[in-house]
Amino acid sequence: MKTKQEQIDKMASIIFETINRENIDRFVEDKDGNLVSVETVGIEGIAEALIENGYGDVSEYKNRFEVVDKVLTETRAKLTKAEHDRDRYKTEIERLKYENTTLYEVKSNLLEENDKLLKDNVALILEKKQAQIDVLNKVKSFTIYDDNYLDGYVFIDDINDLIKEVQGE
Numbered sequence: 001m002k003t004k005q006e007q008i009d010k011m012a013s014i015i016f017e018t019i020n021r022e023n024i025d026r027f028v029e030d031k032d033g034n035l036v037s038v039e040t041v042g043i044e045g046i047a048e049a050l051i052e053n054g055y056g057d058v059s060e061y062k063n064r065f066e067v068v069d070k071v072l073t074e075t076r077a078k079l080t081k082a083e084h085d086r087d088r089y090k091t092e093i094e095r096l097k098y099e100n101t102t103l104y105e106v107k108s109n110l111l112e113e114n115d116k117l118l119k120d121n122v123a124l125i126l127e128k129k130q131a132q133i134d135v136l137n138k139v140k141s142f143t144i145y146d147d148n149y150l151d152g153y154v155f156i157d158d159i160n161d162l163i164k165e166v167q168g169e
Contacts, residue, residue: 004051011047011055132166 002010140159 008047129166136163
């Protein structure tokens with residue numbers, strides 16, 4: 001904060017530059033409406049009177065400036081944190097997008113592999129069924145059919161039933 005003399009000098013400079021002379025050579029009206037000669041009053045005297053009447057005193061605003069400065073500093077800190085959080089969230093979103101893409105690719109690969117395994121499994125089941133049918137037909141071919149021997153006939157019927165069961169009929 002400026003000293004009283006610095007404030008007086010600054011105001012005097014402004015007043016002097018405004019009227020471009022050292023003394024004011026005219027009359028002015030005071031607060032009661034009377035004309036007062038200010039011809040002999042120097043610019044520094046006017047500036048000093050202004051300062052003494054509080055026109056240059058900013059001390060009452062100093063606390064407000066400090067509060068505003070504190071709020072501004074806190075706001076800047078919050079903004080910096082928000083920007084940092086935004087950048088962190090953007091990075092996390094990009095990571096999740098990449099991870100999601102990767103998981104989608106893995107899922108697609110697993111589905112393809114699952115389809116292949118399912119087809120292979122179906123083929124193996126069909127091969128197993130055919131092998132069972134072949135074995136049952138081979139056993140049936142060794143069975144001798146004799147009208148006098150009913151068990152042989154029943155045995156062939158049982159084999160035929162097993163073949164139908166394996167075929168899923």
